[in-house]
Amino acid sequence: MEARARILVLTEDSGKQAQPTIQKLLKEALKLVVEGVDLNPARVRIEPLPENERARQAVSANKWKEQPPTRETIFLLNLIAAQLVVQPAGFVVFHFDTDRVWTDRHTSENRQKFEEIIRDGVRRILRGEAPQPVNPRPRSPQTAEQIETALGRLIILSPCYSIESWLYQATHELLAYCRNRHESEEHVQLIESWSVDRTLLDGVSRPKDDALPCVGDRHNEELAKAFPAEDVWLAERSFFESIERLRSCSSLIAALGY
Ligand SMILES: [Zn+2]
Structure with a gap:
């Protein structure tokens, strides 16, 4: 059976329970995004980073928030960039805590840092503006529009608090x-x-x-x-907000709705 979507799931929580926990929440979210979605793992591959992957060190704890980005974060950015252009449909779902209650979510330093360090960092790689230390190099999308479409496949789960x-x-x-x-x-x-x-x-x-x-x-x-x-x-709070982010990714809807 051919995979329709490959979703790399990153969570800043470390420990044994972190991946199964976030994957379960993601599956529940996907069921709300596409009614009757077939989450057969052969069709929708939901995967963590490999155990020996160096970029893992950047995801856990607060490492990815460090400025300037650490070497591990640069590995992570390249890995995300590669995943976003993988065929068929590659996605990255990134969980980090907002560390704010709902009404203060707009002041979340973590959300700002994600956009500045992770999303902008991946954008620079896709534009060919950053050094790329890992092989194979991601196949870069051609146009600015294609780059933004690829970046749209990087989706955050950002609970309050x-x-x-x-x-x-x-x-x-x-x-x-x-x-x-x-x-x-x-x-x-x-x-x-x-x-x-x-x-x-x-x-x-x-x-x-x-x-x-x-x-x-x-x-x-x-x-x-x-x-x-x-x-x-x-209840239309932060879980709803994350569902809306998933829903606004048209290539995810297309891949899941198959
Ligand atoms: Zn108690």
Whole structure:
């Protein structure tokens, strides 16, 4: 079976649960973007960076945000550029936390840095304006329009405040994990309020460190499996925003809608 889309998934979270967690959330998002989408892995390849890939060091932690870009970041930029021009349809989905609550999202340093360092860096490579230390060199698109179309296949997942702001929407499971650790009426009420109003979590600062350190990020993969994607989408906060970004990528829609 021929692949219709090859999606490289990058997440700044490190640790064993990070990739399966973000991939699960991405699949749930894709189901909302194209109704009845066939996510057969032979058709839609959703892949992490290889274990031995040097660019991995740039993605995790805060390395990719360093100015000037580190050598690892330059590897990463070239790798992204190559993926965006791969045939058939190559995409890159990049997860980083906004580190802001929803109403402050426009002041997110991470979002600004992504555009300045990553997207502009990839643009320079596609234009042939930057040194390219890795082989094979990406086949550069020809026109400015083709370059911008390729850059449109670099799509961000940028939760407000962090990935736990989405994962904690699995409130039924979340409550069980909290109760397992301790008895806190305050936490029970907090979690219940999140389940009643799905817009609230995007307004919570530092959810895993300040709001629910009892759960933290220890169960992210399990919470992702219970993520109520449609309810969270309907709340029209940062998950909705990321869905809209996916939806606005016409080549992704074309590849998935096949
Ligand atoms: Zn708790």
